[in-house]
Amino acid sequence: MADDENSFELHESVFRGDIRRVSQLIRNxxxxxxxxxxxxxLHLAVMLGHKECIHLLLAHSAPVKVKNCHGWSPLAEAISYGDRQTITLLLRKxxxxxxxxxxxxxxDLVKALQQMGDFYMELKWDFQSWVPLVSRILPSDICKINKRGAAIRLDTTLVDFNDMRWERGDISFLxxxxxxxxxALTVLDNRLKVYQKVRHEVCARETECELEDEVxxxxxxxxxxxxxxxxxxxFSRAQTGWIFREDKKEMVGKFNADFYSLNGLTIESRKRREHLSEEDLQKNKAIMESFTRGGAQPFDPNQEPIRRASLEPPQPQDVTWEEYIKAxxxxxxxxxxxxxxxxxAKSFKATVAMSEEFPLTVDMLLSVLEIIAPFKHFAKLREFVQMKLPPGFPVKIDIPILPTVSAKITFQEFAFRDDISxxxxxxxxxxREDPNRFPDL
Structure with a gap:
């Protein structure tokens, strides 16, 4: 690439809205x-409302998920700006x-699976909260994972977990x-006896309405x-004993484990609402609860849904490129x-138990977790395990899931098996197939 470390030619051209210069620079x-x-x-193009630059950058695969120093993605900035067409474009991309x-x-994932032996594994999830009384009603779950060849099956009773709401069920992920x-990816609802293919294209006409709902x-x-x-x-070794202190060691399931304390773990949360009116703020809770329940309003196929209109563009800020880049x-x-x-920001006191006897490696676990990442709490587990951990395999972990909720995960069963059906x-x-059973997948 032509960029050197201190050169931001493409950024500057986007900042100035110079589409001809952007089109010249973007190739190299x-x-x-x-x-x-x-x-x-792309962040700059969205914040400044330079639509031609946005389209050109996306056509050249500018990443939408990437976050800036404050944790905001181009999509977040598009929501703040309030142009519906841009939000839809970025969400689709x-x-x-x-x-x-x-x-x-x-x-690579398929190759990694094929190189592992076939196995059965159980993970126990115990959700906890520092908020009084909340822990009493939080769910727990035992997830069962079967792996055979390049295939994985996960069975769980926790359908979804988000913002202190959860749904119980009998779900299998294939x-x-x-x-x-x-x-390749299918989710079964074993109670309703329906299944949903996890789509890999957002081009079918029937998904456009869902996309607009999401916007x-x-x-x-x-x-x-x-x-x-x-x-x-x-990480520091956890201690046990009142008078004679020694490193804590315990059996976790069938595995000897060394316990470590985690120091400095925090979960940071930021909420923005400059794009919301006072009326929005009043309606917000009711609207979100309605969508979470699947929509309380009856659906009339002959009636076009009323869509939110774009906001008035923000007042242009009198900021030069030089002021921006020298800040x-x-x-x-x-x-x-x-x-x-x-x-x-909420600090968490947490422990992790590491066992060198566990038959699976951390790299193998990461491969499995990448496949089942559509489940939000498994994505959090994967994020944690990617850290540089002490030696061994994390057979028991405390991790924050939400600002008010943490989870204790225990790998309580593991066995290589050659009789998995x-x-x-x-x-x-x-x-029967139900393409809308799991709208978030």
Whole structure:
């Protein structure tokens, strides 16, 4: 790439809205490069409302999921700006890029699965909260994972878990590495006896209404960024005993484990609402609860849904490129709407038990977790396990899931087996397809 470390030619051209210069530079400059504030060219194009630049950058695969120094993606900035067409464009591109990434990784994941022995594994999830009384009603779950060849089956009773709401059920998640992409991922609802293919394209006409529904939700609710801060984390051996202190060792299931304390683990949460009116703020809770329940309003197929209109563009900020790029790193002048942002940080005391006897490696676990990442709590587990952990395998872990909720995960059973039935990975013949059973997948 033509960019050197201190050159931001493409950023500057986007900032100035010079589409001709952008089209010249884009062929040999890194569209994913971040400036000193963590912004990519797409961030700047969205914040400044330069639509031609947005279209050109997306046509050259500018990443939509990437975050700047404050944890905001181009999609978050588009919601703040309030142009419905841009939000829809970025949301569609985000879904395409996410599925494209999975397809790029798929051959490596399939190869990794095939190189492992076939196994059965159980994970126990215990959810806890520091909020009084909440822990009493939080769910627990035992997830069962069967792996045979390049196929994985996960059975769980926890359908969804988000913002203190959860849904119980009897759900199976099937991954078939040997199937074509459109048939590789399937979710079964064993109570309703229905299944849903996890789509890999967002081009079918029947998905357009769902996409527009999602845009309505984004435009009418808070912009939220929450992440585990792992920069300051250190591990120290957990101690036991009152007088004679010694390193804590215990059996976790069938495995000897050394216990470590995690120091410096925090979950940071930011909420923005500069794009919301007072009426929005009053309606927000009711709207979100309605969507969470699947929509309380009756659906009339002959009536066009009322869509949220674009906001008036923010007042242009009198900021030059020189003022922007010379500002203190991570503290740029405002380029769009004045931020209305609430930040919270919650420290977590946590422990992790590491066992060198566990038959699976961390790399093998990461491969399995990448496949089942559509489940939000498994995505959090994968994020945690990617850290540099003490020696061994994390057989017992405490991790934050939400600002008020943490989870204790225990790998309580594991066995290599050669008698796992092929039938476990097949859709039962009496199940019918329901393409809308799991709208988030």
């Amino acid at each position: 400059h890194d569209v994913a490069k971040k400036d000193k504030h963590g912004n990519t060219p 985000l879904k395409q890029q996410s599925r494209g990434h999975m397809e790029i990784r798929r051959p 991954f078939s590495g040997d199937a074509k992409p459109s048939h 309505d939700i984004l435009m009418s609710s808070d912009i939220v960024a929450a992440q585990m801060s792992t920069k300051q984390i250190t 203190e790193s991570g503290n740029p002048p405002s380029l769009a709407r004045t931020l209305k942002c609430k930040e919270t 092929d039938g476990l990975f097949e859709i039962p013949p009496d199940y």
